[in-house]
Amino acid sequence: MRQATNDVMVYRAGGALCALADHCMHAGGPLHDGQGRGWASDLPVDASTFNLADGSLVRGPATAPQPSYETRVQDGKIEVRSRT
Numbered sequence: 001m002r003q004a005t006n007d008v009m010v011y012r013a014g015g016a017l018c019a020l021a022d023h024c025m026h027a028g029g030p031l032h033d034g035q036g037r038g039w040a041s042d043l044p045v046d047a048s049t050f051n052l053a054d055g056s057l058v059r060g061p062a063t064a065p066q067p068s069y070e071t072r073v074q075d076g077k078i079e080v081r082s083r084t
């Protein structure tokens with residue numbers, strides 16, 4: 001069985017750990033290059049902006065939300081999984 005892999009950007013916002021797919025669904029811009037209070041942006045490419053908490057689209061040109069993941073800390077390690 002082959003498993004798919006995804007690059008994930010993990011960001012600590014206040015006390016919360018947020019995780020979004022690192023490559024923008026529009027054209028692959030890296031989200032790890034631009035974050036602020038509650039948002040992430042693929043600044044070097046198109047500067048679309050997404051809500052860190054849930055990946056919802058704040059500003060395009062992207063037209064869809066960014067995949068986001070559930071996170072938790074277990075035995076000192078960050079665990080990330082797809083939302084159900």
Ligand code: FES
Nearest residue numbers: 024026027029046
């Ligand atoms: S790469 Fe993100 S909007 Fe184009």
